[in-house]
Amino acid sequence: MKFLINLGLLLLLAVVLVVWVALPWPGVLALVLLFAAWLAATRRGRQTASVTGVGVSTLRQRLGSSAVIMIGTAGVVGVLVALLAMGEGYAETLRKTGSADTAIVMRGGSASEVMSVLDRDSIVVIPQAPGIARDAKGDPLASPELVVAANLPVRGGGPDDEGSVQLRGVGDRAWEVRPNLKIVAGRKFETGRRELVVGKSAQQQFAGLDVGKTVKLGSQEWSVVGVFASGDALESEIWGDADTVASTYRRGSSRASVTVKLADPKAFDTLKAALAADPRLKVDVDTTLHYFSKQSEGTAKVIRAIGITVGMIMAIGAAFGALNCMYAAVAARAREIATLRAIGFGGLPVVIAVMLETMLLALAGGVLGGLVAWLLFNGYSASTLAAGSVGKLSFQFVVSPQLLWDGLKWALAIGFVGGLFPAVRAARLPVASALREL
Template sequence: MLLPWEYGVRNLLRRPLRTALTLIALSTVVMLVFVVVGFLRGLERSLATSGDPDVVLVYSVNSIENIENSSIPAQTASLLTASLEGIEHRYGVSYASPELYLGTRVLTAEATEGLGLVRGVTHTAPLVRRGVRILDGHWPRAGEVIVGRLAAAKLGCEAESLAVGQSLEFEGSSWTIAGHFAAAGGAFESEIWCDLPEFQNATKRQDLSLVALLLSPQSNAAIIELFCKERTDLELHGLRETDYYQTLQQHYQPVRLLAWLVVVLVSAAGVFAGLNMMYGAVAGRIREIATLQAIGFRRGAILLSIVQEGVLLAAAGSLVSGTLAFTLLNGVAVRFTMGAFRLNIDSTAILLGCSVGISLGILGAIPPALKALRSEVAVSLKAV
């Protein structure tokens, strides 16, 4: 015969202070799991949405996966458009975007300095970077920049510092913010874009970092990759943009493994904390457990009732943490080496966080309950 369901619920209410402390401890552990999993999901989403399958990046073969270290001649864009077929071409304009991309110190109007990602572009950039949308303001003119909506997070400054009309200083020049843009959650959102020739003059560089090419619907990226391999004198490397960001995911694999290790360690710490608290809770109920056995309840029924209490607490803690994480953490911008991205508390994060919480309730309740049930009933009835 099983104990009534209400019995476990009433037991939790009989000890409000201990129940509250256990609930806070479980909620804290589950919240940490939500933070780490949200970080991982946000990083994966940012890398996954950054690439365009129809865009091919051409950059220096010596830069490997770090385009910031790439340096190619300034005439590379015109050479590619003149030598290759299959590049999108409309109204006399080739969809090729020459770009200079580097990380540099950026000083805001409030004297906040941070490491920013600046990309020098031309008027053809919006044709190739099809995911970019201007949110407010206008395309940058002479002496102006347009900033991504996560650039403030990358710089570590307040969003008001990057409002339209504010000024920025980098590479020895002052720039006025002309507007803001979004890129569907991609890596571009943490960057600052300005006019390519002006940026080259400011940095005293006449080279490029890369050329982004938009392929026509009937074209294949292999044509560009083959051209780069055949022209060994140019030392170019062609790679589909989605493949480039896939290599970045592999590059950040150690970081992701470390984050999953943190999830495991936090969960393990939560299990031990739950064991400690449940041992204390069960230790004060030895006579109660012995009395239940004396009046005829089986040990399995008592064990199930104690596990029920742990699961109820864990479920409540998971619900509290999930609600707080979804309302307070979802979409929060965080800085990273690649730029900035938003924490993503999606269905996968909710599932993992709640699974960890329920597991803590079960694993934390079983060992102390088994220990109490092993004691002799006559001895336990005399316990103080």
Template structure:
């Protein structure tokens, strides 16, 4: 019988946790309202309030053991939210790099710019496709671009380590298809010269990137003439004239990709279909928003898996800490609980009351952990290799409201697991047995 009871508790636990994982904050709010209504409108709910009030009022007397739960859960939530903020910040940076009214065109089988190649003839036909926006001079707004890698000294490295930076050869239209890119120091490069502008993110990552400095790319000296900001993945790159980049790296007249300004967001359908229907082209077009969102999927998934794995390992320790604390608390109140049951209190109010006590401690721990993660890590600068890129991507960790809610859900789940078994034990110990316990 005891085995079946424990099996039932485990199955209940699994079912509740599975449902809890999928629950939005609105659903949790509804559950809280329903619980409050039950506690104030029904007799068993009133009994729960009485038992819970006594238990919560004694928390200050059990400050040390209660702190074990709070600190343990705060640690879990803080680490979990910080790690997930990496994934959120990485994905957000790449999503900000695209829009619905710009398209990127690459070789049909290419998954990224690095593996793509477009000939001069391809680029001419892309410019003539329907749906391409034109400037005041009637010229198609298309930026044919080359992507290469350059090894630069990493900032702050005491051993002279080098990191990979992405150099993008662009045309004059690059600033038209990316209007968010602004020169914040110095000026833009002059076409035909070995001049380069660097992104604000690249300046944070690599040593010596400042206006007026010289650096060597492709065994040729280049002069940094400006620094730009864009608020997206482009900030991690170095930009120069595409023709000069191609000459330096012996790339001929071809390009890796073409970024196109569309007449409007709806033009992508006609534009993409025209390119695919052209027998002389073997290319594929997608909006830049779709392209960068897809580029972020794999790395975001990896970062989330790491965060959830580390959080789960820490959560196991927090659960055992909660179990030990709540079993001890229930044991110290055995006579009190038995007396309440002897005078007519049912088992359900006792179970819910103990669960509420644990949930309160878990909620406090979750809020503390989430607050610490937000204060310390929100906006924290980090960098990693970007998927499909040849250089590092600089991004800021983003502790969003969604991540904070996810951390709170983990905290409450730990509290539920840590309080369920002690609560059931408190309600199931025979009254006569409990009254004899010290």
């Protein structure tokens, strides 16, 4: 029976921790205000504040055990925030790539551009659909594009160290549908020539992409004539003339996608309906904002799952460390706790005071871990591993306020678990036995 009761308490504790970690900040603020009101307005609350004050005042005498709790929690929060910042940075880079006033059209059922093939007839028909913006001459702002994977030597690697980069074949319209993309060095490539403009991030990742250098793509030599910046995932690509890229990689007149500028964001529904109703086409259309956000979902979820798993394993270790330290602290203060009980302090104030002390130490550790993670990883540049048909994507870690907040909640959860059982032991300590101890 006792085993079942303990099992039920552990399950209840697990549910409480899950709810706590998922609790938004207004809920946490409400709990803090209610607890503060209880401390100030009730007799047991005032007793709890007094016992907590006594415990906190003796922390200097227990620097070793206090440091174990703080450092253990700081390690958990630091690692958790750093891992989640990687997923956040990856997703943020892709989210910034699209916009609500541009759309991308691909072959029906294609998950990404590298899997899509549009024939020549589709490339001619798609730009004529309603909802697409037009220039001063009345021509549609539509950019048929080809995307292939190319291998290049990795910067700083050996002669055989190559990575996959995304090569995008474009025409003049590509610059008009993406006005945020600017040439920052050199010039644009010329139509019909084997010339490349490279993204800033691609230039940092791969060797030989400086202006004036030549690289081998396919079986041909290409000249690097410019560098562009866009502040998004496109910076990890290299661009060339679409017809020349298609000829090099034997893609004929096909293209992977057509990116269009919408007349306004509300015109997307008009465009989608027109393309769906055209019997000549079997295509899917999406806003680039939604398309690129969707591309990040799978990888971001995997990174988050890994981060939470590693965090949970480390949190269990930190909680056991806090348990050991607080059990030792309770044993060392047995006479003090017994004296408080003897002069009228109840068991509940003692329980809450011990837990508060542990949670305050864990909170300090959480602040330290979050600060270290922010200083070391916020803005840290990284890139995905390239494999198969997927090119490298460069991105920066993002230690957002939400991630720091989540880390602090994890710290408090560790303090809660680490202080709960020692606190219950302190409240159950026989007064007479404890007073006889030294």
